[in-house]
Amino acid sequence: MGGNIMLPWIMIRKRKLREGGGSLATPPPCSYQVSKLVVQKFGAVTMSGELESLEQVLQGHIPGQEIKEVWRILYGKEPGILDLPDVAVNAASQGQFELKGFILEAATEQLRRPRIVRVGLIQNKIQTATTEPVVEQIYALHKRIATMVEAASTCGVNIVCFQEAWTMPFAFCTREKLPWTEFAESAENGITTKFCQELARKYNMVIISPILERDESHGDVLWNTAVVISNTGAVLGKSRKNHIPRIGDFNESSYYMEGNTGHKVFQTAFGKIAVNICYGRHHPLNWFMYSMNGAEIIFNPSATVGELSESLWPIEARNAAIANHCFTCAINRVGTEHFENEFTSGDGKKAHHDFGHFYGSSYVSAPDGSRTPGLSRVNDGLLVVELDLNLCRQTSDKWNFKMTGRYEMYAEELARVTKADFQPDIVRE
Amino acid sequence: MGGNIMLPWIMIRKRKLREGGGSLATPPPCSYQVSKLVVQKFGAVTMSGELESLEQVLQGHIPGQEIKEVWRILYGKEPGILDLPDVAVNAASQGQFELKGFILEAATEQLRRPRIVRVGLIQNKIQTATTEPVVEQIYALHKRIATMVEAASTCGVNIVCFQEAWTMPFAFCTREKLPWTEFAESAENGITTKFCQELARKYNMVIISPILERDESHGDVLWNTAVVISNTGAVLGKSRKNHIPRIGDFNESSYYMEGNTGHKVFQTAFGKIAVNICYGRHHPLNWFMYSMNGAEIIFNPSATVGELSESLWPIEARNAAIANHCFTCAINRVGTEHFENEFTSGDGKKAHHDFGHFYGSSYVSAPDGSRTPGLSRVNDGLLVVELDLNLCRQTSDKWNFKMTGRYEMYAEELARVTKADFQPDIVRE
DSSP states (O other): OOHHHHHHHHHHHHHHHHHHHGGGSSOOOOOOBOOSOOOOOOSOOOOSSSOSOHHHHHHHHSOHHHHHHHHHHHHOSOOEEOOOOHHHHHHHHHHTOEEEEEEEOOOOOSSSOOOEEEEEEEEOOOSSOTTSOHHHHHHHHHHHHHHHHHHHHHTTOSEEEOOTTTTSOOGGGGOOOTTGGGGOBOTTTSHHHHHHHHHHHHHTOEEEEEEEEEEGGGTTEEEEEEEEEOTTSOEEEEEEOSOOOOBTTBOGGGTOOOOSSTTOEEEETTEEEEEOOGGGGGOHHHHHHHHHTTOSEEEEEEOOBHHHHTTTHHHHHHHHHHHHTSEEEEEEOEEEEEEEEEEOOSSSOOOEEEEEEEEOOOEEEOTTSOBOOOOOSSSOEEEEEEEETHHHHHHHHHHOTTTTOOHHHHHHHHHHHTSTTOOOOEEOO | OOHHHHHHHHHHHHHHHHHHHGGGSSOOOOOOBOOSOOOOOOSOOOOSSSOSOHHHHHHHHSOHHHHHHHHHHHHOSOOEEOOOOHHHHHHHHHHTOEEEEEEEOOOOOSSSOOOEEEEEEEEOOOSSOTTSOHHHHHHHHHHHHHHHHHHHHHTTOSEEEOOTTTTSOOGGGGOOOTTGGGGOBOTTTSHHHHHHHHHHHHHTOEEEEEEEEEEGGGTTEEEEEEEEEOTTSOEEEEEEOSOOOOBTTBOGGGTOOOOSSTTOEEEETTEEEEEOOGGGGGOHHHHHHHHHTTOSEEEEEEOOBHHHHTTTHHHHHHHHHHHHTSEEEEEEOEEEEEEEEEEOOSSSOOOEEEEEEEEOOOEEEOTTSOBOOOOOSSSOEEEEEEEETHHHHHHHHHHOTTTTOOHHHHHHHHHHHTSTTOOOOEEOO
16 A cells, blocks of 8 residues: 555655754753743744643743642642753754653652653644645655654653644545545555654654554555554554544544454553543543553543533543553644535534644643643644653552452443443432 | 430521521522623631632633633633522621532523523531530531521522531541541431431422441441432432542541442432542542433532642543533532641651641532532632533533443453453553
């Protein structure tokens, strides 16, 4: 699949990577300091009409002592600031993307050394008009991501995750098949996987690459799939989206079905990770099963728009981190995507050409309930967060949610719920 | 049990209720209007050093257009303001408790009329020193609650819920048995249940009364139990706390065990309700099973303190409302309770005499992700919220979380998890 378009692009890309990448084989040492909470900001505001950042508003208006309390109540323990190297700051400035760095710390233990991992969350706009040839659209996104991953490598990122269906516009709102299904690729050897394998080897980085997958080996069907690529460059495996929305313009069930890869966890050189794609974040049992399979970090690559979900966005991934004693990384696409053919949205409104505003705001939550500020609501961005994975077990030993979970009781109750003759337990006078 | 203390108190109480209650048999009509969000505030600030209200800080500092966006992102769709009658406002002023009223609306349907219910959430301090005789402590709390429930009735409240273990200080931090276990009562015919039955009949109100229960019929053991009393005055049933904490000063597992009443839902005249007590809010499966049994409103009477949980408080009950397409009512105790004998907290700090600050902040979440502002962090309060229960099914039909829940898959996975030979599904290179 994709043989026709692979060659020219791979060649161009290889040349580009050779030109820019040589000096970064060894990332510069990144010193850091835990300091007063300051939201770092790089890159200009590129749109008006949308609030750029919730946290900027809070910090811009609420004075000293009160902001500390507001922050504590809203966001938990204040994260440290990760001092990022100049080369990354300059790359962000030049590349016009936001760059933020935070630290989520754990206590010191006697028997385990800190297990420090840096995760990178990338949110980005599509790079060309949706009317451009498919190959050009993919090419432009690969190019954009190559730049941002290079910056991530200079920040010492170990695991990077891109947004849902990152190689394409989120065109499922249109219900059209062509050209959108042409963006689908093999998870094992499509051009995007090969591209990511090269980045992974080059930067010694685990890469989570959520794509539209075409499974030629099983009837040529489509899936919404995250490909997990080891820092060695090997394809470690794939995790398919478990829950498919049928809401608003998320007509995804016309394109692909509920995933059949279960709740796999991937043992990487930097910790055990899992991928809960987009709509799966609304399902607490989905997060739970990834956690029970051992995930220390659950990534949630997403694509979601303002009016529908923005007030849910800060709640769900964070609740999952709390409930499951793990880290969660919520990544949302950013910007507004325009489509040539008008479409309706089942909401009584006139036909239109866009899905609404993808509000970005990617963030990381810790098991202790603390979270980082989000990336911008309007700009491309790279969020680098240094985690100490020891915090997972420390929080579990403190709060004991799994010890007190009574899963035998719920296994029985859940089995009853799924029976056709299930009768709710309702007490009447 | 309790025979010695029942008589004098019942007599005093009956006299008091006769004196004050006659004119309120028919609550005055409550007109309301959906207006610009204004946080209503009654009653003075009674403590310094603690932030009184998160929402007051936000609204006090962030200007017009920005606060609307901040509110939308943080709190979802703006609730309407419920106009409360003067008699209630005066009672709150005189009784020195905060009174707030909001409306969470649903769309109009063709085949169902709006199913309007008013819930009342009451948070309060203990009313006497913890060294006072047990009977005096209970008496003072009954008296306080009688005043607040009377105010609730003038606001047209149909279902009222009190905080966890409302008839006593939250003394489990001490690990002492006497006198604290003397606060335990029969759920079916203890003095507190009789008190609540009288209120229920008088005001035509469903009352959720979370108490320390002593079960004489089963070996005289203790439970943490919510008694649900119908608006007819009948004891509809009881719901025991399903998950018991072992964290910080919540030494509750020394006093009572995990509940054995399952996930009962109570069909009342005002909708189907359930009670998820305190620590159960950390367990998504607990909320889920109440919802699968049909609960439209899940009450979460709690007792929790600042440093430990305050950043989790706005997340968990709200996530449960979203994930389960129902309303949730989170109620926390307020104030700081002092105990005569010093105790330690397993945190390396010196012995001390209090549990920390119970931060109140009771609030209601709607299935669409919107929520009301919270009550004060420092004062007693009554939060009256008018709900249209039709919003539950409307949100379910829109978001489809139960339709897309794949419960058969999870029932199988959960059953596997509970087996001794369960092996996590981990992919290695």
